[in-house]
Amino acid sequence: MKKNLMLVGVCASVLFYCSCSGKKEEEKEEKTNYTATSPLTLDTSFTKEYVSQIRSVRNIEIRAQEKGFLQNIYVDEGQNVKAGQLLFKIMPKMYEAEVLKAQAEVKASEIELANTKLLADKNVVAPNELAMAKAKLAQAKAEESLAKLHLSFTEIRAPFDGKIDRLPKKLGSLIDEGELLTTLSDNSQMFAYFNVSEPEYLNFQQSKSKNNTNVSLILANGETLGSKGEVETIEGEFDSETGNIAFRAKFPNPNQLLRHGETGKVQMVIPLKNALIIPQKATYELQDKTYVFVIDSKGVAKSKEIKIGGELPDLYVVASGLQQGEKIVFDGVQKVKDDEKINFKFIEPKQALSQLQLKAE
Incomplete structure (x- = not known):
């Protein structure tokens, strides 16, 4: 009986030791499972969406x-x-009567001028009276033209x-x-107005080409307009409150799909010089903020908020919060705890990007 109890005790000890050893081995393996990399600096570009207001090339009010x-x-x-x-036609009776009256006055003035001219030729009247008759006829014709103009205003075209x-x-x-009767829109082509920040405006101007003046339009239902547009003009001044400047792109509208007053999103290629690029998988989000784990000189991973300036396939363009050369956790971000000392293997940024499913252009 005692031998059996001792045997059971020995087996339990062996199992406990193996279990503990296995757990330590797993922990050790978990610690060495991390890889790290650094941001990569390069010249690139990314596509950004801007909320836009769609307007007809011509949109006017038709008024009486x-x-x-x-x-x-x-x-x-x-x-x-x-x-x-x-x-439209506004009841023209009164204006028609004014035209008839003016025409009658013209006729009377013509007769008066003829009589005065006849008398002037016989030196019966002074030359000034002939001049006055001519002036009276000219005035009558002017009144007739004005009456006809008022009559034409009753027909709105x-x-x-x-x-x-x-x-x-x-x-x-x-x-x-x-008074407003309606509005008329020329929808043969459409304008899309959108606001661009100062840094993006400068990048656009410094690397302006046919490629980055071509833009796309995403409609309210998420569909992309079949025809490309082109950035035609930029407003003359920046908005002092927002720091933005308005761009205007023109889109063809052969199918009359776009209407004045619609909204959409303009997609424009934004060129970047010396952009700081990191893999998206090296980040995590918390309360609408983006973070990475930066590894210090002692191997401690510290959570750090970063600002995203743009998005590429599988990549983020970092606007602030991260410096070139800083080491960040690449694989295992979801396992790392803040202020945890980790074992990691460093891989070069280009090698890290090559492991991504999609590549930046």
């Missing part, structure tokens, strides 16, 4: 130029119209090809001079 009742509406909301097409917006007034409405 004369007062009166809205007699006819020849278009409907959302309708495409051609330049010169009749859109499209100044260019475009699409009609909402019609706030209905037939029979009393229209005041200057």
Whole structure:
């Protein structure tokens, strides 16, 4: 009985020793499982998205130029119209009467001038009276032209090809001079306005080429517009409050998919010089902030917040928080604890990037 108990005790001791040895071996293996690398400095570029406001190349308000009742509406909301097409007519009766009156005055002045000229030729009247008759005729013709102009204002036509917006007034409405009747948008091409920071603006200008003036447009449903756009112009001044400057890109719109007032995201290639690049897998996020583990000279891993300036496939461009030459944990980030002393194997930055599934261009 005693021999059996001793045998059981010995076996238990052996198992406990093996278990402890195995655990220590695993811990040792876990400690040596880390790899580290450093940021890589290089010239590159990345694609960044900017919230944009989409505007028609031409968008104007159509307003009444004369007062009166809205007699006819020849278009409907959302309708495409051609330049010169009749859109509205404001009751023209009064203006037609003014034209007839002016025409009658012109006729009377012409007769008066003819009679005066006849008398002047016979030296019956002074030359000044002939001059006054001519001036009176000129004045009558001017009044006629003005009356015709007012009459023409009762017919409102499209100044260019475009699409009609909402019609706030209905037939029979009393229209005041200057009152809004609708808006007209030329959607043949569209502008996208977006704001760019000062550093990105400088990088864009210093390495300006056809490649980085071409931009894409992501629509509100997440789809990409089939046609590429081009950055055409940049605003003259920076916004003193935001530090940004407005860019304007023009996009073709052959299918009339884009409308005035839409929103989207412009994707533009931002060139970077001496950019600090690290693998995304070397980072972790906490409360919307990005961190890495920096390894000090004693092998202690310390958590450090960094700011991301851009994103490439599998890579981050570091804007601040990290210096060239600093060692960071590459593999095993999720296992490391802050202020933990670790054993690690250092691999060169280029070798670390070559292990990623995707490569930066």
